[in-house]
Amino acid sequence: MNLLLKGGRVIDPSQNLDETGDLLIEKGKIVKKGTDLMPTFTAKDLEVINLAGRVVVPGLIDIHTHLREPGFEYKETIATGSEAALAGGFTTLACMPNTNPVNDNRSVTEFIRGQAAACGLVHIYPIAAITLKSAGDALTEFWDLKEAGAVGLSDDGKPVMNAALMRRALEYAASLDLPVIAHCEDRNLSAGGVMHEGFVSTEVGLAGIPSLAEDVMVSRDLLLAEYTGAPLHIAHVSTAGAVRLIREAKARGVPVTAETAPHYFTLTDEAVRSYDTNAKVYPPLRSAVDAAAIRNGLKDGTLDAIACDHAPHGRTDKEVEFDYAASGLSGLETSLALSLALVHEGFLTLPELIDKMTLQPARILRLPQGTLTAGADADITVIDLDRTWEVDRTLFRSRGRNTPFHGQTLRGKAVLTIVGGAIRYRDF
Ligand SMILES: [Zn+2]
Numbered sequence: 001m002n003l004l005l006k007g008g009r010v011i012d013p014s015q016n017l018d019e020t021g022d023l024l025i026e027k028g029k030i031v032k033k034g035t036d037l038m039p040t041f042t043a044k045d046l047e048v049i050n051l052a053g054r055v056v057v058p059g060l061i062d063i064h065t066h067l068r069e070p071g072f073e074y075k076e077t078i079a080t081g082s083e084a085a086l087a088g089g090f091t092t093l094a095c096m097p098n099t100n101p102v103n104d105n106r107s108v109t110e111f112i113r114g115q116a117a118a119c120g121l122v123h124i125y126p127i128a129a130i131t132l133k134s135a136g137d138a139l140t141e142f143w144d145l146k147e148a149g150a151v152g153l154s155d156d157g158k159p160v161m162n163a164a165l166m167r168r169a170l171e172y173a174a175s176l177d178l179p180v181i182a183h184c185e186d187r188n189l190s191a192g193g194v195m196h197e198g199f200v201s202t203e204v205g206l207a208g209i210p211s212l213a214e215d216v217m218v219s220r221d222l223l224l225a226e227y228t229g230a231p232l233h234i235a236h237v238s239t240a241g242a243v244r245l246i247r248e249a250k251a252r253g254v255p256v257t258a259e260t261a262p263h264y265f266t267l268t269d270e271a272v273r274s275y276d277t278n279a280k281v282y283p284p285l286r287s288a289v290d291a292a293a294i295r296n297g298l299k300d301g302t303l304d305a306i307a308c309d310h311a312p313h314g315r316t317d318k319e320v321e322f323d324y325a326a327s328g329l330s331g332l333e334t335s336l337a338l339s340l341a342l343v344h345e346g347f348l349t350l351p352e353l354i355d356k357m358t359l360q361p362a363r364i365l366r367l368p369q370g371t372l373t374a375g376a377d378a379d380i381t382v383i384d385l386d387r388t389w390e391v392d393r394t395l396f397r398s399r400g401r402n403t404p405f406h407g408q409t410l411r412g413k414a415v416l417t418i419v420g421g422a423i424r425y426r427d428f
Contacts, residue, residue, distance in 0.1 A: 001421045002026050004037060008051030008382065012058055013355035014371035023056060025378040028421035032374055047423075049416070051382055057354045058370050059091025059379030059419065060336065061361040064156070064181075064235060064259060064307035066328070067093070067124070070111060071100025076312040076399045078112065081332070082121035084310070084398035086425040088332040089414025091379040092123040092362075092369045096156040097134065104129035104140045106148035113149050122419055123369060123379070125151040127181065130169050134158050139165065142172050151365045154181035156235055157282070159217055161187055167224050174230035179257075179365060181233045182221045184242065185283065189213035194323055196269040196284040204273055206322060209284050215241035222249040225256055233364050234258040236309050238283040240293030247302040257364050258297075259305040262338035263329060263404070265294045271404055277318045277325035278404040281311070295347060298356065305360040306353075308335045312400020330400030334391055336383070338405070340412035343385075350385075382416035384428070389413055 003025040010033060011018045022037040023030065062085065068076035076084075078095075085093055095112065097103035103112065109126045116124035128150035132138045134157065142153065153173055159182075160166040166182075173180045190213035195201050197208025218234060222245060225232035237243060237260045246258050263281060268288050271279040279285060297303040311328020318325050339357065342348040362370030369379055388411050393401040417425035 001028055002046045003418070003421060004046060004048045005056055005380070006048060006050050008054045008056035010056045010372065011351050011354050012372040013351055013359040014058070015373060018351050023372065025421045028378055030372055030374055030376050030378050033372065054415065055350065055383040055385060057381050057383060058358040058372050059381050059417065060089045060357045061092040061367065061370055062090050062308045062310065062332065062335070063094040063305065063361045063365055064261070065093045065095050065310040065332065066098065066312065067095040068099060068312060069115060070108065074314045074399070075317070078115040078124065079119045080397060080399045082119055082124070084332040084396065085122050086417045087397050087414070089336045089381040089383065089417055090122065090332060091381065091417060091419045092367065094125040094127050094151060094365055096127055096154060097129040098157045102129050102133050104132050104134065106144050109145055109148040109150050121424055125365065125367065127152045127154050129153070130155045130160055130180065131165065136160050136162060136165070139169055139172065142176055142178060146176050146178055150178070151367065152179045152181050154183065154235065156181065156183045159183050159185045159187060163220060163224065166221065167228060170224055170228045170230035170232065174228065177366070179231055179233050181235050183235050184214050184217035184221060186213045186216045189216060194280065195272045196286045198269060198287055200269040200273060204275070206272070211239040211241055211286060211290065214239045214283055215245065218242040218245050222246070222254055222256060226252070226254045229255065231255040236261050236283060236307070237294065237297070237303060238264045238286050238290060240290045243293045243297035243302055247297065247300070250302060257304045258302065259307040260294050260298065260303050261307055261309040261331065262335050265291050265298070266338050266341065267404065275322050276404055277320070277322055278329060278402045280322060280325050280327050281329055282327035295342065298342070299348060304356065305364060306335070306339050306356045307361065308332050312398050313402045318402050328402070329404060330396060330398045330402050332398060333396055334403060334405050334410065336414055337410035337412045340385065344411055378418055378421040380418040381414050383412060384415045385412050387413040387415065
């Protein structure tokens with residue numbers, strides 16, 4: 001439990017820190033940072049790890065993960081999702097409520113927390129549903145859910161179509177300081193679609209989902225947040241229009257935060273041309289114009305965080321015709337490397353990227369993680385920026401092998417993942 005991490009480049013956006021040095025960890029806590037630190041422990045109580053040339057950051061946080069338990073354990077379990085998280089450099093997850101049963105009451109929230117505690121690999125925070133069964137008809141018991149340990153509310157996968165109900169949800173949640181995470185989609189505009197509506201959908205003959213379906217709902221939810229003054233977090237932003245709307249709303253002082261996922265700045269609807277169901281995600285992969293807008297939104301801070309939207313599925317969900325395939329990709333094990341591409345390209349600085357994967361996610365859900373300050377739990381990820389590796393889905397720790405990146409060579413990897421001072425993953 002006592003570690004001395006020597007000579008790495010330590011980046012901690014919570015302290016505006018980016019310098020080479022050592023980090024001393026005692027009894028699971030970060031004790032201090034410095035240069036040429038000498039431990040107070042004898043050698044047998046202490047492991048010294050030389051990290052010269054590597055990057056030491058707060059453990060990555062994913063605020064948009066589908067762990068599938070309870071109900072869909074063939075897709076993922078809390079244990080397999082935790083293993084995938086560790087391999088991807090994540091030490092904290094917040095999991096979406098679209099399990100079976102839906103996490104719309106305290107017994108499900110408590111079950112998830114119990115399973116997470118029994119597994120004990122990473123920190124897992126449940127996000128509970130806004131409406132019963134996420135059906136969009138009646139609000140859940142927000143106070144009860146918060147007391148049971150829910151850190152946010154979302155009907156992710158489905159929008160709350162009723163604007164009056166969404167208004168009440170925002171007002172009620174704000175009074176409890178529980179963030180509402182909006183899945184922005186106008187179901188009437190998206191109905192029947194399976195991919196982005198555009199040139200490619202016309203060519204390949206698949207029904208389209210217009211970017212308008214997202215933009216209209218982002219617009220509505222921003223207006224609701226502005227009117228109520230209640231904080232709103234927008235999940236998986238995929239369109240140029242949504243980025244523009246959020247940027248304008250932030251400039252007006254609307255209390256909104258937003259996330260995107262790596263596939264929205266890495267891929268476009270061209271990936272669907274081959275009818276690869278692994279490229280079927282929700283919202284769909286958009287145009288090159290949208291992907292460029294997402295990047296710019298990350299750069300200027302319109303998009304606060306990068307989340308995985310880790311959505312593991314089984315073979316039977318994906319090895320079917322495109323129209324019938326489940327949406328989503330298994331993202332925990334590729335998210336960091338895909339995001340590091342923005343740094344390798346010189347588009348974001350490394351501290352800017354780490355901020356969007358540690359401090360900002362923690363702030364959005366008011367979590368204590370995401371910092372390397374003295375006294376904090378020693379949740380730490382060590383990154384080898386230049387390690388190249390081939391994505392091999394057969395080696396995924398996640399049960400979800402559904403990735404459109406199989407066979408691709410990526411650059412950058414988590415090589416050491418530490419949770420509460422314990423080494424949970426090591427790859428060097
Ligand atoms: Zn999702």
